[in-house]
Amino acid sequence: MPPAPSSILAWEDDPGAPGSRRHPDAQPRPTLAAAPLPVSIDAKAPPAREFKVGSPEFRYWVAAEALARGAQFWGTILPKGTRWHSTNGARLPVELDEDVDLNAYYDRHGLHFFHDTVKGVTVYSGESPDVVCHELGHAVLDGLRPQLWDALSAEVAAFHESFGDMSAMLSGLQLQSLREEVLAETASRLDRSSRLSRLAEQLGWAVRQGHPDAVDRDCLRNASNSFFYTDPLKLPPTAPAATLSSEPHSFSRVFTGAFLNILAGMFRLQKKRDQAALLDTSRDAATILVTAIKTTPVVPTYFSQIATHMISADAATFRGRYRDALKGGFVKHGVLSLQAATSPPSPAPGAEDAPLARIALPAAHLGLPQELFVTAASHPKRFAVTGAAPDVGGTESPGHDDAAAAFLEDLVRRGEVDFNGHAVAETAVLAPKRRKTHEVVREADELVLVRRCIDCGVTLAP
Ligand SMILES: [Zn+2]
Known part of the structure; x- marks a missing residue:
């Protein structure tokens, strides 16, 4: 008899705020070196076993599972030949615990995670699959559309943050257990607040202890929101989490809110609304998003350009099957004006690759x-x-x-x-x-x- 495959324990999306009764699930040993988006963690891999929650070995496997899941998902969606931005090297480097901070960042030399102790609880940003798949999203988007990195525009910077949150949601939906939980929690109405919409509950809790108005009440950012587009040039540079500012994380919530509405609308169009259909929905939404990003010119009003290119991508790839879901989400959040959404659909354009000025x-x-x-x-x-x-x-x-x-x-x-x-x-x-x-x-x-x-x-x- 062949030996049983070695399994590890991992969180699905987040450890949850202190007091949460979540428990990690057994997962097969993740593969980090797989093409086309291989990842390399800076620490030696412990044996593939089910380690105790709170141990460094447990945290290693949580991060490795999330990285492998996110990279494998995006690897099947991105156009052939998409690689990490060259300065990362062939494998995306990941530092699991760099220093003391409530933070995580991407810098074209990999992903960096931190830890800090708040009210007796030590929070590791690399232990949250939400945070890990958000950071991974920055690296994925940088490989796909490197022009966004330097473009000095509030909407472009906010879209990078929104893509990180969309990456966290879409990577989470690759787990059957999470799909089932989210369908039960929302009664199949995906635009309701749920495990899917609430990003990084634990890190949000930790930030809230010192800066109560800096994050949402129940997580870091919630995609189930009613933020309506406002020209970022007319917004203040910072604001409490309850209102919108031009700061990229704050402003990103307009696009992410529209995207959750769109996911919900796309799911409603499936013949059988079960967890398998939710998996198909997540892949179709990611395909539309990636097709649009590849061709959308980098302009100050980037949100509305991406939105229109997503409607074109749906027309070309899915014969307009999701058109009403896309328009509905974008109009509800003001990403597209009603006039923009009701104009006749345009043909799918070629890529705009001229260098930026x-x-x-x-x-x-x-x-x-x-x-x-x-x-x-x-x-x-x-x-x-x-x-x-x-x-x-x-x-x-x-x-x-x-x-x-x-x-x-x-x-x-x-x-x-x-x-x-x-x-x-x-x-x-x-x-x-x-x-x-x-x-x-x-x-x-x-x-x-x-x-x-x-x-x-x-x-x-x-
Ligand atoms: Zn980010």
Whole structure:
């Protein structure tokens, strides 16, 4: 008789806030080296056994299972030949526990996870499959559409965060046990708040203890929400979690909210509404999303461009089967104005791969001695669509230079820019924030803003 396959224990989506009665499930030993998206954890793999909750060996297998599940899922959806961004290497490096922080980030040299102790509970961001598959989503999207990395636009940055949350939801739905639980919890109405919609309950709890208004009441971010699109240029750079700001995690909730509505609408269209149909729905939604991302030009009004390209992708791939679900979700959250959603469907376009423009922005008000060069979301807009205005009709589309200037000012006001000594100390606002997403570097005679990482934490203290 062949030996029994070695099994490990893993959380499905999250350990849950303290007091949660969740228990880990047995899973087969995950394979991290599988093509086309292999992953490499920085620690030696313990033997494949069912370790005790709370042990480092248990946490290793939880992270490994989530990484393997997410990478395998996206590997079957992405266009052939999609690889990690080259600076990650052939295998995506993962540091499971880098330092003390309530955080996780992706920086083109892999994924980084942390731990911190709050009210006697030590929370490891790498122990939450929600957080792991969110971070993995950043790396997947960077491999698929590297132009998004540097494009200085609030909507582009917010879409990266939304893709992380969509990656967490879609990767979770690859587990039959979670599909069954979510269908039971929502009475098959997937847009209700559930294990699926609530992202990172445990990390959300930990952040809430120190910063009660920084996260949702029951998790880090909830995709079951009623946020309505607002031009991010008209939003403040930060806000309590209950309202919308132009900060990427906050603003991402508009698109993620629409996506959950769309998933729910797509599932309602299945002949038999069971867990197998939910698996098919998750794969179809991911296919529509990825097809759209590949072809959507990088523009300041990125949400509405992606939305229109998703409707085109559905027409081309599924003969418009999901059109009403897509329109319904996008209109409900204002991602598309009613006019944009009711215009006749356009043919599926080819990819827009022109390099983005580098533009000079005035920077004296930031304390810099000369203008600052930035990468703008400068692709020509393909579809003349916009998000909804709060009263009637659509919003105005800002130019890529105005969108870049506004996002730059947001970044400085949130303390996200490391001036690297190039700013005039007497006039610049030099925020003490520990991990900054952007930095100013000198290239020949020019000062240039480059992205350092996509930081997913909500730690507000330095
Ligand atoms: Zn993120």
